[in-house]
Amino acid sequence: MSQREWVAAAIRKIDADFNRSADTHLIPMDLPGFPGIDLYLKDESSHPTGSLKHRLARSLFLYALANGWLREGRPVIEASSGSTAVSEAYFARLLGLPFIAVMPATTSPEKIAAIEFHGGRCHLVQSACQLNAESEQLAQQTGGHFMDQFTYAERATDWRANNNIAESIFKQMADEPHPVPEWIVCSPGTGGTAATLGRYVSYRRHDTRILCADPQVSVFYDGYVAAAAGKPWRALTCEGGSRVEGIGRPRVEPSFIPTSVDAMVKVPDALSLAAMRHVTRQLGRRVGGSTGTNFIGVLQAAQWMREAGRGGSIVTILCDSGERYAHSYYDPQWYQRQGIDIQAADEQLAQMVQGQCPPVLPVCSLEPVNG
Structure with a gap:
């Protein structure tokens, strides 16, 4: 295809x-x-x-697809404290794409379980300030796409x-x-x-x-x-x-x-x-x-x-x-x-x-x- x-x-x-x-x-x-x-x-x-983030995740996936940023079989990476990652894991599974959530280590166990339920993997970091840098590095290492909700949500x-x-x-x-x-x-x-x-x-x-x-x-x-x-x-x-x-x-x-x-x-x-x-x-x-x-x-x-x-x-x-x-x-x-x-x-x-x-x-x- x-x-x-x-x-x-x-x-x-x-x-x-x-x-x-x-x-x-x-x-x-x-x-x-x-x-x-x-x-x-x-x-x-x-x-x-x-959660509210279901709307955002749908928009982010459509935006990334229309821009040609997502590729078949390549992972999607997101920096998230939980709810956006849950929703993006859902859409990634819908499209058959691997998903990695970069999250603070303090994120609730329930959110981590929800991400994993939808087929995602959680990459935990100690500080919220590390989220974007870790996400960019993972995208480079895996050949995937960093969705970057904090930059693209408004557009x-x-x-x-x-x-x-x-x-x-x-x-x-x-x-x-x-x-x-x-x-x-x-x-x-x-x-x-x-x-x-x-x-x-x-x-x-x-x-x-x-x-x-x-x-x-x-x-x-x-x-x-x-x-x-x-x-x-x-x-x-x-x-x-x-x-x-x-x-x-x-x-x-x-x-x-x-x-x-x-x-x-x-x-x-x-x-x-x-x-x-x-x-x-x-x-x-x-x-x-x-x-x-x-x-x-x-x-x-x-x-x-x-x-x-x-x-x-x-x-x-x-x-x-x-x-x-x-x-x-x-x-x-x-x-x-x-x-x-x-x-x-x-x-x-x-x-x-x-x-x-x-x-x-x-x-x-x-x-x-x-x-």
Whole structure:
């Protein structure tokens, strides 16, 4: 089979897989302390590989195929903290390609098992800062292709339409009381989702604003602050890796586009995980830590709306299932090892949900947020 024939067959397989899949659900959830404000969670955990990253992996594979970067029988390598690797392993197996995930050694055992279930191999490194260099080296050694989600996430996704997450949200919101959300809240892993959402609402001329909630150990917020001030921001870094798996990075990734985001907040890990537990109780099933980070962003957006006397809707993303974090976020001993006071965080979160205690977070915005 020629390269052109193999690429055509590979794209046909991915399109067929897409046609077999239904859209993800949009779930309403009460915000008792904020009457007149409706909250919806876009449940990306219902994808075949269980997370928001299923969309990204599909786009990255189609982008690489269309560019001629993938070859029959040659491995695909990705730098990932877990969920993207799970999804890419799925698509690699669909195309009959070997897959290697370069991951931090701290990645949850559940994610490692999920990658291996889909036929992938895990290459663990001690520091998140090593991921890209190790991936590039493996690609050279094996003759494979480094997918590089952190560079290509924002350009691989068709932000105008093609059933991206933004288009899906607005279609599902069409019959709701407030069909055009005041805010859509997400969190940055690559920055690609924020870029897609921001570009789509601008292109479609919606009044919706995008709020990005960055976890505690991450440099995206600092990059945004610098960019908003007209200072150099691309080369900023921070020490350590994010405790909220799937989001936050020690460097400002190429897919992060500050001008596609209207505001950013910085969320302490203890609050993110308290919010994760709250959403879990409200839905009756476990969600991941990044959903908690998003929920804190929701409370901040709701506070701004209340201060401005505005009602309306907010949409955020339920990124993945909490079943992948049984050995971390749902293990009390993990919190003890991390020095996180669960009771204090839960009490603070309960007051925030009731509207009794406004979020006190570092905030940066391109324009006033409560006007």
